[in-house]
Amino acid sequence: MQKMQSLSKWLKWIFAMYLIVLPVIQIVIWTYLDKQTVRTGATELLPYGVVLPPPITDVVETKFVCFLISMVPTAITMFVFYYLSRLFSLYSKGIIFEDSNVNLIKKIAYLLLIKAAIGPVFEAAITAAWTMGNPVGERVIMLTSQTINLNGIVTALIILVAAWVMNEGQKLKQEQLFTV
Numbered sequence: 001m002q003k004m005q006s007l008s009k010w011l012k013w014i015f016a017m018y019l020i021v022l023p024v025i026q027i028v029i030w031t032y033l034d035k036q037t038v039r040t041g042a043t044e045l046l047p048y049g050v051v052l053p054p055p056i057t058d059v060v061e062t063k064f065v066c067f068l069i070s071m072v073p074t075a076i077t078m079f080v081f082y083y084l085s086r087l088f089s090l091y092s093k094g095i096i097f098e099d100s101n102v103n104l105i106k107k108i109a110y111l112l113l114i115k116a117a118i119g120p121v122f123e124a125a126i127t128a129a130w131t132m133g134n135p136v137g138e139r140v141i142m143l144t145s146q147t148i149n150l151n152g153i154v155t156a157l158i159i160l161v162a163a164w165v166m167n168e169g170q171k172l173k174q175e176q177l178f179t180v
Contacts, residue, residue: 005092006092008088022078022081023071023078033063059133065132069129076114087108097169102163109157113156116152123143127140
């Protein structure tokens with residue numbers, strides 16, 4: 001139990017640090033992303049691994065709109081890390097099979113489902129915003145088969161089942177407490 005609590009304390013702080021790091025990464029990406037970077041295909045750090053078509057011009061307003069759009073999935077990920085930090089904080093205190101843990105796990109799973117579901121909308125919005133400054137006929141709205149995140153959906157469903165199992169275990173624990 002002591003090792004689990006010690007590891008949980010570390011994980012709590014790691015997930016909390018990601019809350020700061022994720023928006024900073026997005027700011028850096030959209031500050032330094034330019035035509036040449038897109039032409040070379042160096043956009044792997046964008047959410048969902050979106051491949052952007054080359055823009056005609058580098059416009060600050062376009063980058064800002066794209067930054068705002070990319071903050072939607074980033075904000076969802078930040079909430080996941082926030083709830084993970086809270087969950088591991090409870091684990092570090094030895095609180096394991098409680099309602100609060102189950103609620104946090106459910107929130108994480110639902111957020112992961114939402115993030116997987118908005119992938120196609122995000123990709124369409126980001127590519128449309130990125131090429132909005134292009135002349136008519138060279139604007140793009142892109143959707144790919146990679147946009148649908150089946151791994152994310154399956155992972156979220158597995159986490160929901162685990163939360164359900166933990167909830168049932170918590171109920172059994174409560175019943176045992178009141179059994180004479």
